[in-house]
Amino acid sequence: LERALRLYEALEMPERVAQMHSRLGRNLSTYPWSIDIPRALPHQRAAEAILSAHPAGSPLAYLYAGQVGAAAWAVRVDDGLAISERASVIATDVGNDRLRRHAAAVRAHHLASAGRLSEAMTLLEANWAEADRARDGTAAFTSTWVAATQLFRLADPRAVRSWCQAEIASSRHSQAPYPSRALHDALGRAEARAGDLVAARRERDEAGES
Numbered sequence: 001l002e003r004a005l006r007l008y009e010a011l012e013m014p015e016r017v018a019q020m021h022s023r024l025g026r027n028l029s030t031y032p033w034s035i036d037i038p039r040a041l042p043h044q045r046a047a048e049a050i051l052s053a054h055p056a057g058s059p060l061a062y063l064y065a066g067q068v069g070a071a072a073w074a075v076r077v078d079d080g081l082a083i084s085e086r087a088s089v090i091a092t093d094v095g096n097d098r099l100r101r102h103a104a105a106v107r108a109h110h111l112a113s114a115g116r117l118s119e120a121m122t123l124l125e126a127n128w129a130e131a132d133r134a135r136d137g138t139a140a141f142t143s144t145w146v147a148a149t150q151l152f153r154l155a156d157p158r159a160v161r162s163w164c165q166a167e168i169a170s171s172r173h174s175q176a177p178y179p180s181r182a183l184h185d186a187l188g189r190a191e192a193r194a195g196d197l198v199a200a201r202r203e204r205d206e207a208g209e210s
Contacts, residue, residue, distance in 0.1 A: 001027070014050050015059075021047035022063045029070035037074050044070065061090035061099050068106045072113075080110035101131050101139035105146055112150045120150065128166075137172040141179045148186045160190035181207045 005020035021043040028040035044067050051060040064087035071080035084107035091100035104127045111120035124147045131139035144167040151159045164187040173179040188203030 018047045018050035018059065018063075021050075022059065022066060025063070025070070026066035029066060029073060035073055037070055040066075040070050056090045056093070058091070058094055058096050058099060061087045061094070061096065061103070064090070065099060065103050065106065068103065068110070072106065072109050075113070077110050077113045081107065081114065084110060097134065098136055098139065101127055101134075101136055102142060105139055105142035108143070109146045109149070112146075117150065117154075121147065128163075132170065135172065137170075137176070137179070140167060140170065141173065141183070145182065145186070148190075152186075152189070155193075157190040157193035161187060161194065164190065 001020055001024050005017065005024065008016035008020060025040045025043035025047060027034055028036045028043065044063060047063050048060075048067075051063060054060075064083050068080050068084045068087060071077070071083060084103050087103040088100055088107065091097070091103060104123055108120040108123045108127070111117075111123065124143045128140055128143040128147075131137075131143060144163050147163045148160045151157075151163070164183050167173070168180075168183050168187065173183065184203045184207035188200045188207055191197075191203055192200035
């Protein structure tokens, strides 16, 4: 992506430059193995400077969704709530339901961090149900992951189990190693905390390295 960014800059193709900045910012603020918020933020700001000069559309909403993730890792709750609202509004206006569902899932993380846990869980439940009907694996997984994270904090492993089992049972991640591994790992930890060590070992074996 960095090579592509330099190429598009040399070719003076601003829309492609914005796309590369947005993707680099997302990659540096989403995946645990590559988190680097100080490097992500300049890419996101550069993309926003280009995209905000044009009518709002999916590219800007995707950028905002990436910024919501960065705000989560940086524990900037107020920023996360405000930016997720912008992403949701644009996604709704342009009819991008997949993006709207993704933004809603990450918004729920910030709602919980703001102490609005009931609102967060209600949003996650509705979002997961909609994603499940639409076969939207990304939003369904993100909703599950955010819910499990909050429920671990509440020391409710049985609720974590319920969320993870429902998502695993969909089989939509059978060919997606990272989501599958993350779900089985979370389920294994939930089983261990619930006292079922046999089930915990089974799920950790399913997860493999995590």
